[in-house]
Amino acid sequence: MSATLSQARRRRLHRRVRFIVGFTIAYNVLEAIIAVTAGTLASSAALIGFGLDSIIEVLSAAAIAWQFSRRDPERWEKPTVRAISIAFFALALYVIINAALALGGLQEAERSPLGIAIAALSLIVMPALAWFEFRTGKELGSKSVQADAKQLVLCSYLSGTVLIGLLLNSLFGWGWADSVAALIVAALAVREGIEAWRGDVESPFEVLAESTPTESQV
Template sequence: MTSSEQKLYKQAWLLSLFTILYNIAEGVFSMLFGYEDETLALFGFGVDSFIEVLSGIGIAVMILRIKQNPQSHRSKFEKTALKITGTAFYLLSIGLLAGIITNIVSHHKPETTLWGIIISSLSILTMVWLMLAKRKVGKKLNSDPIIADSNCTKVCVYMSVVLLVSSLIYEITGFAYADVIGAAGLIYFSVSEGKEAFEKAKGIECSCCC
């Protein structure tokens, strides 16, 4: 392996490490403010961030494996991490659905969705940058798995957009079910990501054609 390739693999690994650390911070603040402001969409977004951490750890291990042997198959650790991630996404979807039903029955409204606007806006900017940076490195290495990972980052962008739109609608109009609609959007993408995780565990590369 050339020194140039080693440098690129190091960049890919650092990007995956940044993804993990960012999602931890995002998860903490989203769940904290989501709980305080009683907004289901933001709280669910925070839980999703922690699930992304699990996924990110698997990706970091994948990059190290590819660096050592580009033709190697997924390790047992990667497959287990993917299955745990997929299960977590499905459980999140069930939890969000229960929350939606509860909020509709009780006519619950968030205190505010201002933090949802702030956090989702920052997430969109960060995830778009990560997506482009991962894709650039993946193309230079001609690595389909790394390019696929960059495509999967688009799902995080979509989820951030859902949170931003629902938060803006509620903050501007006070529409009672804007938060519920946002949570429903998160369910859709959580189910999609859960399915992707189990497919990758079976050896199918992430297509992420959302």
């Protein structure tokens, strides 16, 4: 699809990518600060992992911003995608270690109303942002932009998983639910990392993207 784009349209899409990653960086910096702080206070492996994922989101978005600041962004596709996949693996390793410590009884998760609030907010913001970025990346034919959109999709999964774990702990005192949520987070991160490394950037939004007309006039 990208081969048929006019230069004017391509420039417009490049500007849109820069806007998306700028917003992503700003939001995720705030999310990371809140989630890591709340997770540390509550000894929540899931919340800390969620906050670290936000930091990885920032690094991933920064990599995309760097790529699209180059004169020829397409030239830097492969190393950018590889950097994103490595970030997934790093997140998974950290979350697994913290979840194992919690399950082993070395630390116990406490209730976190602040964590519940930030997870619920992200469950609203991230899917919309991911869908917007994926459509943009698909029209550009950019695997790195689509891979970054998958980071946002993962963040949506994380938000839902962490929210469920926090609610179960808050309502029923099931501290183990936090660790289980964290391990699910890690499994998702490993899967996404493998797919990004292979260049497989299919998205849950694929059907929506296919069914929506190209924004040739936007």
